[in-house]
Each structure stands twice: as structure tokens, then as C-alpha cells.
């Protein structure tokens with residue numbers, strides 16, 4: 001049976017079969033700022049194929065009913081009418097993936113997973129449109145409840161009952177919106193450590209005065225009903241004793257945390273209170289609430305059997321081998337770090353907030369235990385680990401084959417992601433520099449943090465065989481369960497022998513399950529490599545997005561083609577970005593690139609490859625020539641490398657404070673920071689780019705850059 005769609009009609013060609021419920025679900029229209037469309041989308045119902053629950057195979061026909069954002073199903077229409085439900089799901093809390101070709105819609109709400117298939121394309125589109133409309137409706141509803149809550153709170157103590165009723169009737173919505181905001185706050189702090197205070201928030205501070213008695217009242221009422229180590233209680237203390245914080249930063253977020261707590265107390269939310277025998281790690285229970293609002297469109301079809309989404313963390317192995325301190329490779333570089341990394345798996349958002357009770361949140365720095373002893377400038381230099389691919393490209397006469405090597409180089413820069421999902425690099429301070437002089441590989445690299453807001457790292461490397469440069473600015477998009485890192489700024493490579501200038505964009509890097517222990521990384525999207533000096537060929541690379549039910553061996557897939565002027569495929573290549581790239585259209589089919597073997601003890605050492613371990617080494621020779629702004633001199637990072645986490649934490653605060661002071665001073669003098677080795681310019685397409693000014697290696701001839709003025713960064 002076709003789905004029965006109720007008005008408003010999707011299009012004139014669709015039949016209208018039942019009555020449209022016009023009354024708004026909630027009367028929130030009188031609330032301040034509520035211009036949200038709260039009209040209820042029409043009901044949609046009919047038969048769909050539903051995949052049987054894992055481990056059973058096959059599909060069966062079920063009757064579905066979508067009403068006010070809730071999708072219910074039964075065996076037959078009669079069963080639904082009689083209330084004999086097989087299951088139901090709030091569509092706004094699910095990640096929706098679709099596959100147009102196979103007419104499939106998948107709804108993943110964590111514990112609830114529906115794989116659905118429509119009989120025809122028409123039915124597929126009807127359901128898709130209706131599902132989208134119902135998701136929007138639920139989200140708008142959530143938003144207005146959220147505003148309603150704030151409004152109720154702003155009226156003061158007397159509104160406790162009305163607040164409670166909001167909370168009780170809209171539990172999951174409220175939890176969701178609170179958690180999303182807390183998560184967003186966490187990521188603002190994590191990736192962009194100095195967000196500026198939005199002035200609009202200060203108006204909310206008035207409401208806080210009124211709030212406090214409510215919180216105190218509720219705390220008092222429920223004192224003793226939770227064990228001391230209950231995260232809720234900790235947070236209540238946090239709320240009670242950190243009033244100065246209210247007036248300063250992200251008020252709406254803190255207000256939400258507190259509302260959530262109040263709500264949990266009133267409701268005794270089981271998902272929060274059941275953790276009370278554990279250390280205060282609320283992150284797990286929070287992660288349950290997170291909702292992603294994206295719809296993932298998968299063009300390729302995979303009918304593979306459902307399998308649990310298993311994190312790459314399963315792959316990692318712990319080795320028993322002792323760290324060999326001071327061990328040196330044939331290249332004369334160290335092969336190990338002075339100290340293994342510390343376990344940071346216990347650190348959750350709430351712990352961080354809790355540890356900062358009483359502090360101005362805009363000054364909260366993330367615990368150094370989340371960091372690896374490398375900074376982003378060094379991280380970007382890791383993209384040159386396989387620079388030999390560019391050396392080969394620069395002596396490959398055939399332009400198509402040359403392109404294959406350039407493509408393999410661009411892919412090789414993503415290989416680290418299967419090992420490096422537990423720590424984040426240090427954010428470089430403005431003016432920080434990093435050089436990597438690799439005589440063994442024939443290139444020298446220099447990078448500088450050229451802007452703080454937005455953070456931009458610029459770099460430039462030169463060798464006989466190539467020049468490589470890029471400026472990376474990136475945004476993070478928080479989806480609830482995952483964070484996408486979207487880099488803008490093109491990567492550039494020139495090959496002197498052929499006069500080629502290649503440029504390409506970066507794939508999206510996604511941190512899945514970001515708040516839980518099952519964190520894993522993935523790259524996806526399309527990368528296009530163009531030669532700006534010649535249109536003989538272009539290259540398209542697809543980083544394939546994995547799907548949770550596909551088997552593990554399709555993870556990390558990458559496919560590429562080299563196209564000629566007419567758009568015909570000349571070469572095809574593919575493989576896995578963590579395992580290697582194969583090209584079978586070359587005169588002799590071959591493996592173009594394979595990553596180096598990971599050291600056995602990599603898990604203990606932040607997942608670092610051998611190359612990564614070399615980056616922060618400070619030899620006496622280097623010490624004598626580097627400018628004082630070089631990352632290798634950054635004291636907090638050095639302390640962390642040595643395993644002195646507590647000292648590193650204190651030092652990190654100092655370095656960050658110093659940066660703030662410096663900025664304030666400059667602002668007072670009306671000055672703007674001018675990067676030393678890069679200058680802003682505009683490329684042929686009108687994009688703003690940062691280009692190397694050519695002075696670094698000349699100035700370096702005066703050891704320690706003694707003849708010039710250096711910033712005092714730490």
C-alpha cells in the first residue's frame with residue numbers, strides 16, 4: 001500500500017487522504033522570540049520493508065505511521081490502530097541516511113536502528129519528504145520548549161512548577177537540547193580556546209540572580225538522596241558555588257546544564273543517576289542524548305549485513321616492549337619519546353567544567369592530558385612524511401602518471417588518522433614557528449601561526465624536486481555524536497622540472513563518537529587536483545564515507561581517477577588511506593604508496609609514527625640555531641613530552657595567559673600582529689592566501705636569529 005500522506009500536500013500530484021490537525025501542539029506562541037513554525041506536519045502511513053533485527057537476515061513488510069515526529073510500526077494497519085506496536089522512534093533524534101538508488105532510508109537513534117526500504121521511488125520520496133518535515137517540526141518544538149524554559153526561569157522562583165511541567169512533558173527534547181549545547185560549548189573551548197564573550201549573553205545574567213534560589217532550594221530538598229560522588233551532586237556544587245562565572249561566559253549553556261540537573265533531580269532521570277557508583281564521568285550518559293541533525297546521503301549501495309559500528313580503537317594493540325629511551329635510528333634521530341603518553345580516557349566535559357569551578361570560563365584551558373606533545377604546525381609538517389612521492393613525480397615525464405604520484409602524495413597525508421584519535425595537538429600561539437630541516441629527505445619546511453582569530457597556520461617547504469605550501473584554517477561542525485573538521489585553504493605543490501603547479505582541497509576529517517571511548521576518525525569527501533599551468537589532466541579523488549552496517553574492510557576506502565582534457569579516464573587508482581594505494585592502469589600495475597609500518601609500541605606513545613617522534617626532538621645543534629619562537633622551545637609541550645603532566649598543565653596556563661596579555665597590550669597600543677615569515681596575499685582566483693616571504697632561512701644564518709627581534713612567547 002502506498003503511504004497515505006496528509007496535508008499539507010507534498011506536491012500537487014500526491015493524494016490527500018486524511019485530516020490535517022491544525023491545532024498547535026504547544027501554546028508557546030506568546031513567548032518572546034518564538035517565531036518558529038510549530039504547525040504539525042501531516043501524518044504519513046503505509047507499508048515499508050524493514051530489515052530484520054541483527055543477527056536475523058532478510059526484510060519483512062511492516063505498517064508504519066509517522067505522526068508528530070514519532071515513527072511507529074506494527075505488522076498491520078489494524079495492529080497500529082489497536083495500539084499493538086512493535087516499536088517507535090523519535091525521528092528527530094535519529095541520524096538519517098538515505099540511498100536513493102536502492103530506495104533505502106536508515107534511521108539510527110543509537111539503541112534503535114531502522115533500516116527501511118520503499119517499494120518504488122515515488123514512495124521513497126514521499127517518506128523522505130515527510131520524515132524531513134517531521135524532524136524539522138520536532139526540532140522547532142524543542143527549540144520553543146527551550147525558550148519557554150528560559151522564559152519561565154526568568155520569571156523567578158514562583159515558576160518552579162511550570163518549569164517542572166515543561167521538563168516532565170518534554171523530557172527527551174530538553175535533555176537533547178541541553179546536551180547539544182554543552183557539547184558545543186566543550187568544542188568551542190577545545191578547538192578555539194579563547195572565544196569572545198557575546199554581548200547578547202550578558203542580558204541573561206539578570207535571570208541568574210533569580211535562578212540561584214531555585215537551585216539552592218532544589219539542592220536542599222534532595223540533599224542526601226544521591227551519593228557524594230554522584231556527578232549530579234558535583235555539578236550542583238558547581239552551580240551553587242560558581243556564581244561569578246554566570247556573568248561571564250556562555251550563560252545559556254551553563255543555564256542549560258543547571259536546568260538539566262534540576263530536571264534530573266525532579267525526575268530522577270535514570271540515565272544520569274544510574275552512574276552514581278562511578279567516578280564523575282558524565283560523558284557516557286551524555287553521549288546517549290546526543291542527536292545529529294544531518295541527513296547522510298549515500299550514493300553507493302551496500303547491502304552488507306548489519307554489523308555494529310566498531311571503533312578503530314579495537315585495532316590498536318598494546319605492546320609490552322619497554323620504551324627505549326634515547327634509542328637512535330640510523331638517521332641519527334630518536335625512535336622513542338622520553339615518556340609514554342598518559343591515559344586520558346577518564347577526562348570528560350563535566351570533569352573539565354567541574355575542575356574549573358569559580359573560574360571565568362573564558363579562561364578555562366583544556367587539561368594538557370588531552371594533548372599530544374606536538375603542535376598543529378608540526379602536525380601539518382607530517383603531511384611531508386611521504387615527500388618521496390613528489391620526488392618521483394618530478395622525474396616522471398608522463399603527465400598522467402605524474403598526476404597519479406601527486407594524488408598518492410595527497411592521500412598519504414591522511415594516513416595518521418587510524419592511530420591518532422586520542423589526543424589533540426597544542427594550539428600554536430600567535431607568532432609561534434616551527435622548522436623542519438630534513439637533509440635526509442632533501443627539503444626544508446617552515447611554518448608560522450599567522451592569525452589567532454580565526455586560527456591560521458601557514459607553511460612552506462622547499463626541495464630540489466618540489467615546493468609545497470598551504471595555509472590551513474579550519475572550522476569544526478559539531479553534530480552531537482561527531483565533529484567534522486572542515487579545512488579551507490588549498491594545498492599547493494609545484495614541480496620545477498615540468499613547471500607544474502598543482503592545487504587541491506582537503507577532505508573532511510570526522511571525529512566519530514567524540515565524547516565516548518569508541519572514538520574513531522574518518523576522512524570523506526571529494527578532493528580535486530588541478531594543474532593551474534596546464535589542463536592536460538585533472539584528478540578526482542573520493543574519500544568514501546563508511547556506513548555503520550558495512551563490514552570493516554570497506555572502511556577508509558579511497559578511489560581516484562585521472563582524467564584527460566576531454567574528461568576521459570586515463571588512470572584509475574584506489575585503496576585504503578591507512579594501507580596503501582594501487583594503480584592498475586599503469587603499464588605495469590603497481591602499488592604506488594604504502595604507509596610505513598607503525599612502531600610496535602605506538603599505542604603507548606600517542607599513536608606516533610617514527611616520523612612523528614622525530615618532530616619535537618631538540619638536539620644541541622638545533623638548540624643553537626633555532627629562533628626562540630620555535631615550538632621545540634615551548635615549555636608546556638616539552639614538559640608533557642617528558643611525562644610531567646601536572647607541571648605541563650600549570651605551564652600551559654602560563655603560556656596562554658601570556659598570550660592574552662600580549663594581545664591586550666597590542667590592542668591597547670592599537671597595533672596589529674604582523675607575521676614574520678608569511679604575508680597575506682590574494683591568489684589568481686581571488687582567495688586570501690598566506691605566502692612565505694623568503695626570509696626565514698636567510699635570517700637563520702645568524703644562529704638563534706640573534707640579529708633580529710624575536711617575540712617572547714613563553
Ligand SMILES: CC(C)CCC[C@@H](C)[C@H]1CC[C@H]2[C@@H]3CC=C4C[C@@H](O)CC[C@]4(C)[C@H]3CC[C@]12C
Pocket residue numbers: 370379420421422423424425472474485487506509511514521
Ligand atoms: C577529544 C579530543 C582529545 C579528540 C582528538 C581530536 C583530534 C583527533 C583532532 C583535534 C584537532 C584536529 C586537527 C585540526 C586541524 C587539522 C588541519 C586539517 O587541514 C587536517 C585535519 C587536522 C590535522 C585535524 C585532525 C584531527 C585533530 C587532530
